[in-house]
Amino acid sequence: MSTSADAEQYTGLILLSGVDKPGITASLFEVLSPFSITIVDIEQVVIKDRLILTVLITLNPAHEDAIAADLETCSASLDVDIASLFSYADKSMLNIKTNLVRISLSSVKLLPKAIEELAEVIHQNGANIESVTRLASNPVTTIEFVISGAKKEALNQSLSPIASSNGAEITVQ
Incomplete structure (x- = not known):
């Protein structure tokens, strides 16, 4: 019991x-x-x-x-x-979270709109941001988001327009 x-x-x-x-x-x-x-x-x-x-x-x-x-x-x-x-x-x-996905956002000039749009896509995919870390800052700022609860394939499709509209590069691992 x-x-x-x-x-x-x-x-x-x-x-x-x-x-x-x-x-x-x-x-x-x-x-x-x-x-x-x-x-x-x-x-x-x-x-x-x-x-x-x-x-x-x-x-x-x-x-x-x-x-x-x-x-x-x-x-x-x-x-x-x-x-x-x-x-x-x-x-x-x-419990330790498994099946984590890493998203890197890189830009010469990182704007709040890019982060807002990325966070909204994560939310819309039913995922949660577990951590955010700056990986690089000069000459390109790179921020890594570790998320749980999302499918990599769905994220790739949803994030592509964000990269182009914000002059950024986004990779999903």
Whole structure:
């Protein structure tokens, strides 16, 4: 017999933001290391000099208060903001995504309209953007979108007009 405890896992979502400097990521994980936790997902991005780091962990609910207190101390010592959200989540929502499609958008002058149109096509195809990353910036800006839930063939057809109307190159992998 399955119980709700079998279908759910206690998670912590940690969001760190602030001015980037060496050692922030190492310090955050040093704080988390003494605890019996598992890292489920992690994303880090630096734009200009601003850092955003998100970490999803699974943990024993009894450790929540201690982890939250240590994160607060870490936040003060690093002079960054750290927010956390602890809750039960359906285990199926924590699974690693498969069948991901990568879309690269490249242009000498990347305009918001190109990204809006690309995002709309992704949405119309029932897909979801999982991550966005800048791969290059000079002389051509290249942005990579990793998406889930779409068919590569359908995307190729839908994205072709966007490339030509925005003076961009779009590749789907």
